[in-house]
Amino acid sequence: MLKEFTKGIVKENPVFIMALGLCPTLAVTTSIENAIGMGGAATFVLLMSNVFISLLKNLIPSQVRIPAYIVVIASFVTIVDMVMHAYIPALHKSLGLFIPLIVVNCIILGRAEAFANKNNVGKSIMDGLGMGVGFTLALVLIAAIRELLGNGTLYGAPVMWESYRNSPMLMAILAPGAFVTMGLLMGLLNILNKKKS
Amino acid sequence: MMYYLKLALVLLIIAGVAAGILAFVNSKTAPIIVANKLANEIEARKKVMEGLNFSEDFDFVKKEVSIDKPAGKCNPLKIKEEKTGSTFLYYEVVGKDTGKVLGYTFMSAKSGYSSIVKTMVGVDTTYTINKIRVISQSETPGLGAKCQDEDFMAQFDKKNYDAMKVTKSKSEIETAILSITGATITTRTITESLNADLKTLAKVTAKGGE
Structure with a gap:
């Protein structure tokens, strides 16, 4: 049971190993705050959709399973969107379009199709949580590097010296920085994995 | 035939339940969202008048003036999100005792680099x-x-009003707005939207005003 949880964090990390959900990964990792917000929202949707799809798996005919999954996922995403808009408007504003786009995040449909519709609720919960945590950690890691280099801060707190913060490495926080950071991290993880085996 | 009906029925039930849940959540969150937005605007309106020392307390009076602006280029501020075409919305700052107009506030909006930038402005x-x-x-x-x-x-x-220019380096010119490094478009957006709307404000308050 615990294995279903831990596999999402390192061995089958959705971002670094499975390379799923890269669009939001690249887009929202400009600050740690955004990364945590996005990770939290995606984890909630992942967990809830895994639970419901695992519960409904025997009721949904397999010919219409994909539209049924999408309806379930889209409902939870919309709930997250509305609740966030009402209670944490600042975060909602900075994540903007990427909240509704969780609907098409491959991790969520991927886990529904590959895991939740074959396994029981307990396992699906662990899988959803594990994948969500793995996704969040990956986002935070990338965001920490980009925020530190591109803005001189970590979670909004100034870290680098002042002259650096006045003219930081802007590329890190722009789109190319996202690709470079993620590529280097993926390569690094591959080296580590190879050494292990 | 029955089989296909069953497929449709299952989807219908799932979608129906989902719609019901969403309607419920929306009925709970929508009022909060509107209230938050209003509270933000009221607070911003007070903030932009700070520091002006009037001898009396003041109120904000909402004014809406139709202007001859081609629709589409309109100012998309509005408390209601609908496209009103060619009205300009602003608030008069009116003294509580004398009833004199002490200044104006309005919201200026223009699309910038990746979003619509909304700016609350207070003028005398x-x-x-x-x-x-x-x-x-x-x-x-x-x-x-x-x-x-x-x-x-x-x-x-x-x-x-109407005299702000964006520069990329520090200059001695009084009207210069120093651009944010790497974000000239954003800086220019704000400056231009203020310039345009201040011009409109000057026009409507001069001819149609008190």
Whole structure:
């Protein structure tokens, strides 16, 4: 049971190993705050959709399973969107379009199709949580590097010296920085994995 | 035949339940969202009039004037989100005792680099800006998003209308607005939207005003 949880964090990390959900990964990792917000929202949707799809798996005919999954996922995403808009408007504003786009995040449909519709609720919960945590950690890691280099801060707190913060490495926080950071991290993880085996 | 009906029925039930749940959540959150937005605007409106020392307390009076602006190029501020075509919405700052107009506030909006930048502006009766507050934007974090920094917004204090120019280096010219590094578009958006709307404000208050 615990294995279903831990596999999402390192061995089958959705971002670094499975390379799923890269669009939001690249887009929202400009600050740690955004990364945590996005990770939290995606984890909630992942967990809830895994639970419901695992519960409904025997009721949904397999010919219409994909539209049924999408309806379930889209409902939870919309709930997250509305609740966030009402209670944490600042975060909602900075994540903007990427909240509704969780609907098409491959991790969520991927886990529904590959895991939740074959396994029981307990396992699906662990899988959803594990994948969500793995996704969040990956986002935070990338965001920490980009925020530190591109803005001189970590979670909004100034870290680098002042002259650096006045003219930081802007590329890190722009789109190319996202690709470079993620590529280097993926390569690094591959080296580590190879050494292990 | 029955089989296909069953498929459709299952989907219908799932979609129906989902719609019901969403309607419920929406009925709970929608009022809060509207209230938050209103509270933000009221607070910003008070903020942009700070520092102007009037001898009396003041109220905000909502004014809506139709202007001859081609639809589509209209100012998309509005408390209601609908496209009103060619009306210009502003608030008169009216003294509580004398009933005299002491200044104006309005919300200026223009689409910037990656979002619509909404700026609340407070001016006195000579259309000199008192303060501005960028109240809504989702420009690039670390670049355009710096338009919400106090240092940047303070540049607009006491600037006169229709005379602000964006520069990329520090200059001695009084009307210059120093561009945010790497976010000239955002800076220009705010400056241009203020210039245009101040011009409109001057026009409507001069001819149709009190």
